[in-house]
Amino acid sequence: MTGSDPKADLHRYLQVARAAMLWKLDGLSEYDSRRPLTPTGTNLLGLVKHLASVELGYFGETFGRPSDEPLPWFEDDAEPDADLWATAAESREQIIDLYHRAWAHSDATVEALALDAPGRVPHWPAPRNEVTLHQILVHMIAETHRHAGHADIVRELIDGAAGLRKDNDNMAPGDQERWRNHRDRLERVAQEAGRSAAVLPS
Template sequence: MKNELHTYLRDIRKVMVWKLDGLSEYDIRRPLTPTGTNLLGLVKHLVTVELLYFGHVFGRPVQEVVPWLRKDAEPNIDMWATADESRSDIVGLYQRAWAHADRTIDELTLDSVGYVEWWPDSEPTLHRVLVHVIAEAHRHAGHADIVRELVDGSVGLREDNDLMPPGDEEWWAGYRTKVITASEGFTS
């Protein structure tokens, strides 16, 4: 079971990095929602998630200095890239966070107990933490899907299979019109 869960985590990590491919620095950083959601910020946030849950929680903190993990860091600083944080810096740190997390996952058993100070039930097992991180990563991959579609129209879970029904631009325009028409009877 641990190998299956780990595979889901490894797969979604690749998806998150792939969502940045082919886009300018501006497009991966620009906020496209009222709350500032942006592609590089989602990746940066997942760095935080992996380092905290597979490091701090199991008494295996990463030795690398990560400024936004300090107690006095600006609120929400892990959700956007500052001007001095490059794509390669953040993606590189994400990949190092994977390696650190992978060692934790490989070396501990699923029933190993950690401590999560921000959870009321603060003694979760590696199994629970792994499921939690997979769920959070997939949630943010959904955000990335929407943001990427807003940037350049690209959609899908994987580069080789977008998991979308086949259709050209005209088909999608017709589909969208059907959805709009169906919703118009329900205006407030």
């Protein structure tokens, strides 16, 4: 059995999720990359913008290592959720470049500090705001994978593309007809279950 490097393991899981986020933008136009596809406006480029921004904070200010990146959408006078969508003046390439710069800044913090290095998250309430690098790595892994799940659904709604990552989609084999039949079957099952529930005595 080989040994394990906990910091390297954590960083690998974070990087897998980062790469998945950007893969979901592959081949999309400026329009499709920012289309709001839920009632609350969830969109792919906004998710990437958000993740870039919070990485810069969690691996930056938290450990006294702020970046030089201007983040006007986090200013006190910014509108709510300004980090969750890209303006027409913010190109897809600009947001992706910001995410890559955030990775570099975060990775430098991870490289420089021990897992038990202390930090403080300014916007978390005390005493929960006193953290370690280990906690922040776990937090960002969870947050990035959560948003990667959002991105999976949004991308499938845009053009039907689905899967875990470019080199391993982790999907059952089948063409569009197989998936259409599968979805239709699930719809029939849902309707049947709904009818059965409606006739059950209360």
